[in-house]
Amino acid sequence: MNIVVLAGGNSTEREVSIVSGKGVCGALRERNHRAILLDAYFGREKMEEDLFPTEYDIEKEAAWMQEKSKLLKETMKTRKEFFGPYVLDICRAADIVFLALHGANGEDGKVQSVLDLMGIPYTGSGHLSSAMAMDKGITKMVFEAAGIPTPRGITLEKKTCTSKLSDYGMEFPVIVKPCCGGSSVGVCIAKDQKEYELALAEAFSYENEVVVEQFVQGREFSVAVVDGKAYPVIEIAPLEGFYDYKNKYQEGSCIETCPAEISVELTKEMQRYAEEGYKALHLEAYARLDFIMDDEGNMYCLEANTLPGMTPTSLIPQEAKVIGMSYPRLCEKLIEVSFNKYR
Known part of the structure; x- marks a missing residue:
């Protein structure tokens, strides 16, 4: 099959995604598929005639993506769109897109929604279930409703929350984490009030919603x-x-x-x-x-x-x-x- 391994992106997990994508692309090549590695955010500098070549240098493509990572912050300041040049055109030409993206914009249903609208097959869950699972507050509510044991917790909004745990009927120690983050970025254990306030500040630096749950x-x-x-x-x-x-x-x-x-x-x-x-x-x-x-x-x-x-x-x-x-x-x-x- 002709397969696009879509990786990179612009989340805090970009580098991990490149490693995942490189591994998957190499593995699929071992199975005789014409897989190529494609950076979702930076795309390609030109549209090749042979999109899925028999001979392909995965190391070279991964190195190019890692070099582009140095430009990520500056690029994000001026560019609004997520997909880079030719990304969707190349994905449309594939038999399926293997999603090796991690974190925001890749794992939260947004990319899945676009691919769904364009009729492009991809790996993993659909846009709605991806969005629900990415949101730790929603996940917790779903688990509780289904009778799946999960630590007691609450979702706090930056503009309305207080820094007093007792207001929510909870006590130390607690885990504080961004609601929709991945790879435990911004996750902290707070054993006292000072650590809790620092943990809230850290988590809110990534998102406007955080989950606080009882530490187990x-x-x-x-x-x-x-x-x-x-x-x-x-x-x-x-x-x-x-x-x-x-x-x-x-x-x-x-x-x-x-x-x-x-x-x-x-x-x-x-x-x-x-x-x-x-x-x-x-x-x-x-x-x-x-x-x-x-x-x-x-x-x-x-x-x-x-x-x-x-x-x-x-x-x-x-x-x-x-x-x-x-x-x-x-x-x-x-x-x-x-x-x-x-x-």
Whole structure:
């Protein structure tokens, strides 16, 4: 197939997206697909005659995208439109677009809406479920309505919130995070009033809405759901702190164990909640749901990621490996299950 791997973008997760896109593009090439890497925000400098060549230099394209990252802030000051030159024309020529975007404008349903309107097939969930899952406040309400355990929390607006936790019937410690951010950017644990005020300022520097939830001390897990079926549970144990941006992407900062060393009963329970969360949010094709479990075995679903990291060492590829699926085959399977939306 002719496949566009759409990556980059203009979110705080741009660099992670480029790494995901590079990995996916290479994997699909291994499976004999004519995949190309395309920067959603910077596009192409010209329209080539052969859009999907047999021979293709992925490293060169990724390096060009990373060089363009240096211009991102300045470009965003003067440019209103999201898609770069020729992006939609090239996407229209593909059999499918593999979305390797992460964070705002790529994972929140906006790109999906445009592709839907243009009749361009793409991987992952549709625009509405992507938007719901990206909003941690909405996700929490959906989980609560569906009976999926999730930490108690509230959504605060910058212009109306107070800095007194007691006004919301909560107590320290709490987690403060931007409502629609990704990769734990801007997420802080606050153990007292001073830390809470600093955490609010940090989170509000990214967005006008933040989620504050009761902190749960425990072990962190993740479960991929592909085509409605849960994969093996993976445990993430940061050597320091919690699973924040640094621990997610700095090599050697976490110990990742798959399958997780928990009982069969707890494994099945977590997988069931992952599948129920996937269904409650009306997700499609694939997603990753994150959990925390306290010392008494009480588990809480934290959030759903509709376009999780897809580097060869990311969590979903690790889970797939346990069931005997290679990284290239996984990338191909995510395309196959995504086509179900169009049948």
